[in-house]
Every structure is written in structure tokens, then in C-alpha cells.
Amino acid sequence: MWATPAAPGAVDEKVSPMTGKFLPRESYLPNRPGYQLLPFRFERWSGDEILLVNDVGELVFLAADLFAALVAHRLEPRETTYSELKAKHFLADTSPSVPIDLLATKYRTKKSFLDGFTKLHLFVVTLRCDHSCHYCQVSRVNEARSKFDMSAETAERAVDLMFCSPSRVLKVEIQGGEPLLAFERIQQIVALCEERNVHEGRALEFVIATNLVPLSDEMLEFMRQHSILISMSLDGPELLHNKNRPRKGNDSYLQVLRNLTRAREVLAHDRVSAVMTTTKESLGCPTEIVDEYVRLGFVSIFLRSISPYGYAVRTGEALRYETDQFLAFYKAALDHIIEINRRGINFVEVYAQILLTRILTPFATGYVDLQSPAGTGVGAVAYNYDGGVYASDEARMLAAMGDESFRLGSVHDNSYEEIFGGETLRALIAGSVLETLPGCADCAFLPFCGADPVFHWRTQGDIVGHRPTSAFCVKNMAILRHLLGLLRNGDSFVRDLLTSWATGIRSHPVAGAEGVARP
Amino acid sequence: MSLPISLQGKDLTALSGTILGRITSTPREPRADHILKLESRPEDADLQGYVAVITADRWDEALGLKGMAPVVHSVTGLEALADGDVVSLTPGGHVRSLYRINSPHNALFATERCNSFCVMCSQPPRSVDDSSRIGELLRLIDLIDPGTRELGITGGEPTLLKSGLLRIVERCKERLPGTALHILSNGRLFYYGSLAQQLAALAHPDLMIGIPLYSDLDVEHDWVVQAAGAFDETMIGLQNLGRFGVPVEIRVVIHRQTFRRLPQLAEFIYRNVPFAAHVALMGLEIMGFAVANLDELWIDPVDYQHELVSAVQFLACRGLNVSIYNHQLCVVPRELWSFCRKSISDWKNDYLPKCADCRARDDCGGFFSSALQRRVSRHIAPIV
Numbered sequence: 001m002w003a004t005p006a007a008p009g010a011v012d013e014k015v016s017p018m019t020g021k022f023l024p025r026e027s028y029l030p031n032r033p034g035y036q037l038l039p040f041r042f043e044r045w046s047g048d049e050i051l052l053v054n055d056v057g058e059l060v061f062l063a064a065d066l067f068a069a070l071v072a073h074r075l076e077p078r079e080t081t082y083s084e085l086k087a088k089h090f091l092a093d094t095s096p097s098v099p100i101d102l103l104a105t106k107y108r109t110k111k112s113f114l115d116g117f118t119k120l121h122l123f124v125v126t127l128r129c130d131h132s133c134h135y136c137q138v139s140r141v142n143e144a145r146s147k148f149d150m151s152a153e154t155a156e157r158a159v160d161l162m163f164c165s166p167s168r169v170l171k172v173e174i175q176g177g178e179p180l181l182a183f184e185r186i187q188q189i190v191a192l193c194e195e196r197n198v199h200e201g202r203a204l205e206f207v208i209a210t211n212l213v214p215l216s217d218e219m220l221e222f223m224r225q226h227s228i229l230i231s232m233s234l235d236g237p238e239l240l241h242n243k244n245r246p247r248k249g250n251d252s253y254l255q256v257l258r259n260l261t262r263a264r265e266v267l268a269h270d271r272v273s274a275v276m277t278t279t280k281e282s283l284g285c286p287t288e289i290v291d292e293y294v295r296l297g298f299v300s301i302f303l304r305s306i307s308p309y310g311y312a313v314r315t316g317e318a319l320r321y322e323t324d325q326f327l328a329f330y331k332a333a334l335d336h337i338i339e340i341n342r343r344g345i346n347f348v349e350v351y352a353q354i355l356l357t358r359i360l361t362p363f364a365t366g367y368v369d370l371q372s373p374a375g376t377g378v379g380a381v382a383y384n385y386d387g388g389v390y391a392s393d394e395a396r397m398l399a400a401m402g403d404e405s406f407r408l409g410s411v412h413d414n415s416y417e418e419i420f421g422g423e424t425l426r427a428l429i430a431g432s433v434l435e436t437l438p439g440c441a442d443c444a445f446l447p448f449c450g451a452d453p454v455f456h457w458r459t460q461g462d463i464v465g466h467r468p469t470s471a472f473c474v475k476n477m478a479i480l481r482h483l484l485g486l487l488r489n490g491d492s493f494v495r496d497l498l499t500s501w502a503t504g505i506r507s508h509p510v511a512g513a514e515g516v517a518r519p
Numbered sequence: 520m521s522l523p524i525s526l527q528g529k530d531l532t533a534l535s536g537t538i539l540g541r542i543t544s545t546p547r548e549p550r551a552d553h554i555l556k557l558e559s560r561p562e563d564a565d566l567q568g569y570v571a572v573i574t575a576d577r578w579d580e581a582l583g584l585k586g587m588a589p590v591v592h593s594v595t596g597l598e599a600l601a602d603g604d605v606v607s608l609t610p611g612g613h614v615r616s617l618y619r620i621n622s623p624h625n626a627l628f629a630t631e632r633c634n635s636f637c638v639m640c641s642q643p644p645r646s647v648d649d650s651s652r653i654g655e656l657l658r659l660i661d662l663i664d665p666g667t668r669e670l671g672i673t674g675g676e677p678t679l680l681k682s683g684l685l686r687i688v689e690r691c692k693e694r695l696p697g698t699a700l701h702i703l704s705n706g707r708l709f710y711y712g713s714l715a716q717q718l719a720a721l722a723h724p725d726l727m728i729g730i731p732l733y734s735d736l737d738v739e740h741d742w743v744v745q746a747a748g749a750f751d752e753t754m755i756g757l758q759n760l761g762r763f764g765v766p767v768e769i770r771v772v773i774h775r776q777t778f779r780r781l782p783q784l785a786e787f788i789y790r791n792v793p794f795a796a797h798v799a800l801m802g803l804e805i806m807g808f809a810v811a812n813l814d815e816l817w818i819d820p821v822d823y824q825h826e827l828v829s830a831v832q833f834l835a836c837r838g839l840n841v842s843i844y845n846h847q848l849c850v851v852p853r854e855l856w857s858f859c860r861k862s863i864s865d866w867k868n869d870y871l872p873k874c875a876d877c878r879a880r881d882d883c884g885g886f887f888s889s890a891l892q893r894r895v896s897r898h899i900a901p902i903v
Contacts, residue, residue, distance in 0.1 A: 022638055022812070028741040058790060083780075087735040087787050094737065098751040102791055105758050109793075361837070362793045496836070503837045 034073060035086075035093040038103065042067070043444035051484070056106040057358055057447040058088045061488065106362055110447065113364045113371055113379065116167035118420070120368055120380035122393055123158060123189055124175050125150045126182035127385055127400075131211055131247045135277055135307060138400045139177045149182050150385040157411035158383035159192045164416035169203045173231075175382075175393070180214040183222075190226050207231050209275075211245070212259040213252065220266040230263055232256065234274040234296070236282060236289035244279050260296065274298055278306050283325050286333035294340060294347055301337075302350040303330050305475055308458050309397040323471040327478045334482075341497050348501050355483055356502035358448040368392075370450030370476075372440075374432035377408060377425040387411040389419050391428055394454045406454055428453050431463040439467025445480045524616040528594030530608075531578060538589060538608040539617070539655065540570040541662045542600050552662055554608070556600060560592070571608055573597065605662045607655075618663050624864035625663075626671030627656050627687065633676040635705050636745040637731075639774055639816050641806035644675050653683040660690045669699040678708040685717055692723045699725040703770075706730035707749055709756030712763075719763035727796060728760060729768040733777050735787035743776060754791065761794045768797040774809075774816040778823040785830035789837050798834055800827065801862070802845030805893045813894065820850040821898045827851070831858055848883040850896045856882075863887055877901035 038054065045051040050067040053059045062070065062081065069075045070091070075082045077093065085091045089099045127148035129139035140148045150158075162170060172193060174186055190206060197204050206228040223230065235244040238253040245252045263272050274293065276282070282289060293301045305326050333349070340347050354367045368375030369392075376391035383389055387410045390396035395406035406428065409419040419425075432451035434440040440449070455472050456465030467473045486494055500506055540554035547553060550568035560576040569588040578592035591612045600606065603620035607613075618625050630652060633644035663670070670691065677684050684702075691700055700723055709715045709728075718726075730753060733743040737750035760767050769788055773781065781800070788798060802820060803809055809816055820827075827843070834841040835858070843855060844862035851859055861884040869888040874880050879902040886895060 022636075022745055023742075025738065025742045028738050028747055030738075056790075083736055084783070087783055088790075094751075098755060101755060101758065105761075106790065362790050499836060505836055505838055 029077075030093045035075070035091045036096060037071070037091055038089055038096060038099060040090050041442055041444045041446060045484075051444050052085075052090060053444045053447055054088065054090060054103070055447060056089075056103060056110050056362070058090075059359070059484075060084060060088060060090060109362055110358075110364050113366055113375075114373075116165075116169065117378055118165045118381050119167045119169050119366070120171045120173060120375075121158075121162045121165075122173045122175050122380065122382040123150070123155070124177070124382060124384045124396065125155070125179045125185040125189070127177040128181045129176060129178040129211070130181070130213055131178070131245050131252060133245050133277075135244070135279060138397050148177065148385055150185050150383075150387075152185070152188055154383075154385070154387040154411060155185055155189050156192060157387065158389075159189060159196065161383070161389070161411055161416055161419070162193075163196055163200055163202075164420075167202070169205070171205045171207065173207045173209060175209045177385075178211055178214060179208055180210050180212075180219060183219055187222060190222075190228070194226070205229070209233075211252070211256065212263065213247070213255045215259040215263065217262075220263060223263075224266050228267075230267065230272045232260065232263075232272060232274050233277070234293070235276050235279070236285060237292045240281055240285060240289070243281055244277065257296075264297075269297065270299070273300070275302055276304065278304055278326065278329065280306070280322075283329045286329050287336045290333050290336050290340070290347075294345060299346060300348040300350050300353075301333075303333055304351070305330075307394075308455065308471075309394055309401070320469075320471070320474070323474050327475065330479065331482060338494055338497065342493060346506055351479070352483055352498070353501040355448055355480060356487075356498050359480075359483065359487070360499055360502040369452065372432065372434035372446070372450050373429045374451040374453050376406070376428050376432065376453060377420060378429060381408070381420075383411060389414070391425060392454055394458075398454065398458060403458075405457060428463065437464055437467075439470075439473070445477060448480055449476050524596070524599050524604075524606075524614070524619075526594050526596050526599075526614040528573065528591040528612040528614060530610065530612045531590035531592060534589055534591075534608060534610045534612075536610070537655065538571050539605065539658050539662060540608070542604045542606060543602050545602075554606065555588070556597060556602075573608070573614060603664050605659060617659050618667075620664050620667075622865055623669065624671070624866070625667065625669075626673045627659065628652070628674065629656065629672055629677035629684065629687070630675040630679055632679050633674060633705075634679065634707060634746065635676065635749060637808065638743055638745060638776070638812050639772060639803060639807075639809040641804040641809060642675075643807045650680075650683070653680060653686065656687055657690050660687065660694050663695060663698075665695055665697060667695060667698045669701060670695065672700065672702040674703070676705055676708075677702055678704050678706075678714065681708075681714070685721060688718065688723055688726065689721050692721060696724065700727070701768075702726070702728045704728055704730055705744065705749070705753060706756035706760070706767075707746075707752040709759050710752040712759045715756070715759035715763045715765060719760075719765050727766045727768050729770050729799070730757060730760075731770045731772065732757075732784065732788065732792075733771060734780055735784045736780070739777070739780070757792050757795075761792070766796040767792070767794070768799060769795045770799045770801060772801050772803060773818075773820075773823060773827070774803045775818040776816065778818060778826050781823070781826040782829040782833060785833040789834065789839065793837075793839070795839060798839055798841045799844050799862075800830060800841065801843075804845065804887050804889065806887070806889045810889075810893065817894055819896045819898065820846055821896055824852055828855060831855055845884065845887065847885065847896065847899060848879045849877070849900050849902055850898050860884065871895070871899060873899070873901055875901075876903060878903055 040052050040054040042050050042052045045061060048064045050062050050064055051059060052062060066081050089103050092099045127138060127140045179186060193204055206226060208228055209231045212232045234256060235241045241253040242250050260272060290301060306322060334352060337347055337349050354365050357365050368379035371379060380392055381389060382393050382396045384396050389408045389411060390399060391406040391408055399407060408422060408424050432453045434446050434449060434451055440446055452472050453463035457463050459471060460466055487498060541552055542556050543553045544556045553569050554571045554573055555569045557572060557574040560574055560578045566572050566588050571589045573591045573594055575594055575597045576592060578590060591608050591614060594614055601620055604616055605618035607615050607617055630649050631645040631647055734740040740750040741747050757767055769792060771784065788795060803816060805813060831841055841858055843851060843859045846859055848856055848859060863884050867888050868885050869891055870885045
């Protein structure tokens with residue numbers, strides 16, 4: 001759809017006959033007239049335009065009359081639209097077995113995030129924390145109480161369980177609370193994994209999700225030696241960050257900045273990334289938050305929606321209002337990011353990047369929070385400090401709030417088979433296949449989207465949920481529409497920029513007429 | 520630069536069949552496999568053990584030595600053969616080079632047969648039973664210098680040899696383990712997954728199959744290759760090769776009948792063959808059927824710049840390795856120069872007189888020699 005269209009009359013040009021031994025084009029037309037439709041979903045894009053998307057995410061915009069002609073089997077082979085639909089496997093005019101084989105290969109590629117089973121393993125080494133963020137109901141601020149720490153034995157069993165996963169790639173994400181407050185446990189887990197991996201030979205990766213405040217030189221040196229990545233919390237400029245993330249002395253921002261510099265010096269600039277949490281306070285300052293990330297030398301930001309965990313459950317109008325506010329915030333921030341890129345600075349919005357990769361490439365994305373079936377358990381799993389195993393980080397947050405619905409078992413009491421083959425996970429997966437969910441099964445955006453059963457359980461009391469009132473659905477539909485609109489109507493800079501996010505190829509190898517050189 | 524060599528001499532006593540050997544101009548041990556090339560007839564030499572002797576001198580009577588190697592004499596142009604070249608000698612005194620050690624463009628010619636009949640084929644197929652080639656090629660592989668960087672396998676359609684092709688690839692892996700192998704195939708027989716699987720099972724360390732795709736639409740592709748169902752077979756063949764991990768290259772010949780959907784073809788390749796290791800967008804070679812069909816096929820490359828830029832840009836921005844073959848730099852937009860390769864084999868490569876003044880000549884792939892007499896772009900001009 002974004003390749004330059006053919007000159008008109010591409011297919012039907014009359015060719016003078018070649019020498020006798022060559023047959024004319026007509027000899028290679030299908031034996032029978034007519035065509036059959038291959039599977040696709042559709043949605044009204046604007047007044048007179050229909051968006052068609054097939055199962056592998058290839059899409060076509062059609063004028064309403066052409067769409068009517070298509071489904072009434074009145075489209076003529078000589079029409080450019082016919083060729084486009086055929087080449088993108090929306091229709092077949094010979095035996096459909098070859099297009100279906102090609103679609104099957106593409107479908108397998110799109111679903112390849114399922115290969116190897118659980119890749120991301122979250123270790124909650126302690127619930128203790130030196131911050132008392134409003135949006136976090138998990139942490140325990142009393143730093144002395146070690147009963148919220150993971151024991152050495154629990155860590156050992158969790159590592160054993162992780163290595164039961166058949167995945168060739170194992171990503172170990174160490175979380176809290178503030179995990180650096182239990183640094184000995186981190187050291188133990190890293191050592192256990194590395195020792196074990198001498199024989200296992202997996203692709204191991206370590207990330208510590210930290211507020212960065214308790215960071216010591218000794219810790220940094222350990223991280224350097226073991227190639228550990230840092231994912232730090234940064235909510236925006238000083239005022240906002242400190243408001244969102246209170247701690248004794250109200251100096252979180254200053255501490256974070258000081259340690260960010262040290263961490264980059266020791267580990268290398270690109271070994272430290274940041275995540276932000278959007279709060280009600282954040283909604284008013286999209287550009288300030290983005291500017292803060294750019295100013296501090298980050299190359300990307302993930303604009304995460306307001307988490308429903310930790311707040312009182314919001315429903316109905318209140319939730320709808322908050323979602324609308326978030327969408328306005330998201331679009332403003334994205335617009336600002338595009339302008340920053342126009343000024344020659346490479347900066348990526350990661351959620352858009354994930355969705356664009358799904359729209360513009362034949363590949364899968366590993367992002368566990370938006371998959372079909374959901375990534376719960378099969379993409380990621382959380383080992384809580386006490387040995388409880390949860391289907392996702394959100395599932396263990398729910399547990400901290402007293403809801404154990406998504407507890408898969410315990411590292412102490414259950415086998416790998418019981419935890420990953422048990423009824424709880426089976427029900428979660430069965431209930432999160434978009435292709436079977438009411439409101440999703442016939443949605444044109446399905447191939448770009450995913451399920452979040454834990455979110456729907458939390459907000460609607462049911463893992464399937466009710467789409468028309470789902471904040472998750474409203475948000476993703478709006479963002480997808482926005483991105484598709486930018487790809488369709490944006491100027492060539494915007495289209496090239498968004499394409500480069502999807503493909504991961506930063507510098508434009510060919511300078512187009514309106515191309516702007518980017519470093 | 521070396522040209523393919525076909526020399527004529529006389530056989531002293533009629534050769535009993537084809538003799539293959541590696542040229543050496545100095546006596547060497549062991550002698551087996553070698554053809555001793557002599558400037559002049561020796562007065563008294565020890566010539567036993569060579570597979571043959573060739574010389575420019577006249578040599579009409581036998582030396583009378585026992586176990587004397589066959590002799591081809593009175594060969595003109597012998598100096599063109601380098602030590603390490605592999606030649607065949609056939610009855611009547613024909614000397615033909617099969618492998619040239621100083622050329623980067625050597626290929627094994629697998630068969631003259633083909634199951635397609637492309638409207639622009641530069642080497643029109645012939646329906647002949649040339650299955651005896653397999654044995655000759657296996658012998659040739661043994662004689663080729665193991666230091667050879669790259670070797671092509673071409674035809675005709677090499678996969679028509681089926682198990683014969685597998686034996687050739689296997690022999691290359693054994694004898695030439697450091698030589699990259701590049702097979703030109705229409706890919707249709709890889710529709711049968713078993714052939715792709717067997718080829719993959721040989722685990723050649725550096726093999727690529729170049730497969731042409733002329734359109735994103737079956738009717739267009741089938742018409743170009745003049746074979747109903749070819750598009751489907753090739754597409755499934757590509758999937759099979761991808762599934763078994765055999766590296767593939769997509770080769771697109773651009774001409775008047777294919778240029779318009781080049782951008783759509785680029786998108787089709789990205790969506791359906793994203794595992795392609797290389798995509799080559801190639802200018803027309805005016806040989807064979809392309810001569811007969813030239814009026815229907817010829818388009819000045821300047822007239823498809825828009826489509827070419829769009830396709831190259833689309834593929835390159837998506838991380839596909841893309842090259843432009845057989846185009847002169849002066850007819851390609853400057854922003855695409857970095858994608859242009861000097862792709863024309865040395866023995867059929869040439870330039871126009873006016874190219875002498877061009878500053879970009881050394882970076883330019885030039886012309887097929889065959890094009891110069893027939894048709895070149897009206898925009899050829901030295902870059903100064």
C-alpha cells in the first residue's frame with residue numbers, strides 16, 4: 001500500500017505479438033473467469049473508504065464502490081485494484097492452494113513469538129523500596145523488614161524452573177520493590193544462571209528494573225562484569241518525577257540523575273534505558289516529559305497508559321474519561337516526537353514502534369503485553385519474592401491487592417508441568433485468543449492487536465471482557481487508527497520516519513526528493 | 520581480462536574421446552590430471568604420464584616414444600591459456616577452456632535443457648540429452664583450483680539434473696570447500712520439498728540459489744517465462760528453500776514487460792520472501808530470444824528510473840540486501856549508485872568509445888558486448 005502505485009494500465013497494455021514460438025498473455029489467464037475471496041477483515045475507515053486487513057497484516061484501502069464490487073464478485077481482472085488485491089492475497093482466481101500456502105508461511109512468521117515458549121522471566125527479589133509512589137501498591141517502604149525478601153532457596157528453585165523452559169533465549173528481569181536493596185540475591189541469581197548456562201547454552205540476558213537510587217560502585221562493577229542492562233524509572237521533569245515518586249527528602253530526581261551519569265560511565269550509554277509511568281499529573285505535560293528524555297540523552301520513550309493496578313478500580317464514565325485524556329496525551333507526545341525527529345534528532349516512541357512493526361513488516365514482535373494468545377505465562381512469567389508464580393507482573397500486583405486469580409503455583413510446591421500446564425494458565429490462554437473473542441474476532445485491527453486478560457479481569461471482572469466499554473480496546477483502536485492515518489496522510493518525512501521505526505533501519509539509504517538527512 | 524577460449528589445433532593421432540586436464544607450462548609431478556603446454560616441440564622430452572600435450576608448433580610425426588601422451592599441435596593462440604586453467608580436448612584438435620584461473624566469473628554449465636522458455640532468455644535452451652555432462656562436470660570439479668573464490672552453476676535449468684545436481688554440489692563441497700557456489704535456477708522444481716531438503720542436507724558451507732521472479736502476479740510471470748503454473752511452483756519452491764535454510768537470491772530482469780510493477784514486486788518480495796539474502800534488479804542482456812523480441816522488450820533504463828528508485832528504496836529501507844546489475848552509471852540516478860554492481864562477466868563486458876572520457880568508468884559495470892551493436896540507452900554520456 002505504501003509502495004508507489006503503478007502507472008495506470010499496468011496489466012492491460014496490448015503487446016505486439018512476438019515471434020511465432022511465444023504464446024500471448026491470454027494463454028496464461030486462469031481457465032475459468034471469476035475469483036474467490038481469501039480471509040480478511042474490514043472496517044469503515046472514513047466516509048467512503050473501507051480498510052481491509054488480512055490475517056497476516058497486509059492491508060488495502062478501497063473506495064466503497066470498489067469494495068462493493070469486490071464482495072459481489074464484480075471486480076474485473078484488468079483493474080489495478082484487482083491486481084493489488086490478488087498480489088496481497090485478498091482474492092484468488094486460480095486454485096487458492098498456493099496463496100493459502102504462502103499465507104500459512106506468513107502467518108507462522110507472525111505467530112513466531114510463540115516459538116520456544118516462555119522467554120521473559122521476572123524475579124521479584126524484594127518488595128522493600130525507598131520510594132512510596134502513589135501508583136504502586138506492591139512495595140513495602142519499611143526497608144528493614146526482610147520478610148519481604150526472596151530467600152536464597154526460593155531464588156534457586158525459581159532459576160531451576162526457568163531453565164525448564166524450552167526457550168533458547170532466556171531474559172531474566174530482576175524487579176522489586178527496589179531490587180538493589182536485595183543485591184546479594186541478585187548476585188546469587190546471576191551466578192546461578194551463569195553456572196547453569198555453561199551446559200545449557202541458552203542466550204541469557206539480564207535486566208535490572210530499578211529506581212537507581214541505592215546504586216553503589218560495587219553494584220555497577222558487578223553489572224559491568226556480567227553485562228547486565230539497567231531499566232530505570234523516570235517519569236519526566238524534576239517536579240513531576242518527584243511528585244509521582246516521593247521518597248524521604250523528596251530528592252528522587254536528583255539522585256536518579258546523579259546515578260544515571262555514573263551508570264552510563266561504567267556500563268556504556270546505551271546499557272541504560274528508562275521507563276515512565278503515566279499518572280494524572282503526567283497527562284498535562286506530554287511535551288515536557290518527552291523533552292526531558294531527549295535532554296538526558298535517551299533514544300526512546302515508551303508512553304505507557306495509566307495502570308489500573310494500585311488505584312481503586314475505575315469503571316464506566318470515569319475510565320472512559322481517563323482513556324480519552326490519555327489518548328490526547330499520547331497523540332500530543334507523538335506529534336512532539338515527530339517534530340523532534342524533523343529537527344534531526346533520532347528519537348523513538350516504543351509503543352508506536354511495536355504497532356508499526358506489526359503493520360509494516362512481515363515479522364512478529366516479542367512484546368508480551370499485546371499478543372494473541374496473550375503472553376501471560378507463555379511469553380512471560382513472574383516469580384514473586386515468596387515463591388508464588390504468576391502469569392504476569394500485573395498478575396502478581398493483583399495478588400498484592402488480595403486477588404490470587406492468576407497465581408499459577410509456587411516454586412516450592414509445584415512442578416514445571418503443574419505450573420505451565422495447569423488449569424489456570426490453560427484458561428487464561430484459551431480466553432485470550434483474539435480470533436475467538438467477541439468484538440475482536442471480526443475486528444480489522446486484530447492482526448496488529450493483542451489480548452490482556454488480566455486487565456479485563458481487573459477492570460471488567462472477566463478475562464474476555466466487553467469490548468465496547470473496554471478502555472484497553474478504546475486505547476488500542478484509537479492509537480492504531482492514528483498511526484494508520486499518519487502512514488496514509490502524513491508527509492513523506494513522517495511516513496519514512498514511522499517506517500524506519502518499524503524496520504529498525506535508522507538512516508535512510510536513499511535520499512528521496514524530500515528526504516532530510518538524519519544522523 | 521580473459522575471454523572464453525576456443526582454440527583449434529590438430530590431433531597427432533585421433534583422440535579417442537574428450538580429454539579434460541589442467542594446463543601446466545612447466546614439467547611437474549605428479550603429472551596425472553595435467554596437460555603439458557609447450558611453446559615448441561621438444562627435441563627429446565619425457566612426456567609420459569600427462570593426460571595430454573599441447574603445443575603451437577607443427578608436429579606431424581610421432582616421436583615414437585612408448586606411453587606417449589596424446590598430442591594436439593599447431594594450436595594458435597595458446598598463450599591465452601594460463602597455468603591452472605582447465606581445458607577439454609576433443610577429437611579433431613578442439614581446445615576449449617572450461618575454467619579460467621584468472622577469471623572471477625567461472626561457471627559449470629549444467630545442461631542446455633530448460634523447463635521454461637523465457638521471452639528474453641539470453642541462452643535459449645535446447646532439448647538435447649546432455650546427461651553425459653554430469654560425469655564431465657564431476658571430473659572438472661576435481662581439476663578446478665581449490666583457491667577459487669566463487670563458482671556458478673548455470674544452464675539451462677540445473678535442477679533438471681536432479682540427483683546429478685546434488686552430486687555436483689556434493690563434489691564441490693568435498694573438493695572446493697572454500698569456494699562459494701552460486702546456482703542459477705528458475706526454482707520450479709523446488710516445488711517438490713524433497714529436492715530442497717536433499718540440497719539442504721548436503722550442508723554446503725557457502726551456497727546460494729539465484730531465482731528469478733518477474734512479477735507479483737502469476738499471469739505476468741507465467742507469460743514472461745512462457746510456462747503456465749511457473750509462478751506458483753517458483754513461489755512454493757522459494758518457501759521450501761527458506762524452510763530448509765538454503766540461502767536464496769531473487770533475480771528480476773527489468774524490461775518493457777516487467778518494469779511497471781517493479782514497486783509492487785518489491786513489496787511482494789518483502790512480504791513473501793523476506794528471508795531472501797539478496798535481491799538483484801537486472802538490466803536486459805540483448806542475446807538469444809531478447810534479440811528476436813527486442814522491440815517488445817526494450818525500454819531505455821532512463822524511462823524506468825521512477826520504478827527503479829521506488830523498488831530499491833523500498834527494499835533497502837527494509838533491510839533487504841539489494842543490488843542493481845547490468846546498468847551503466849550514467850543512466851541510473853546518482854542516489855542509486857551505491858547499489859550498482861559491476862555485474863557483467865569479464866568475457867562479455869565492454870564500453871563505448873565515448874566512455875573513455877568518463878570519470879566514473881572504473882566504477883561502472885559498462886555494457887554487455889552484445890548490446891553495443893544492437894541498442895543502448897539514448898542517455899549514455901561520459902560523467903565529467
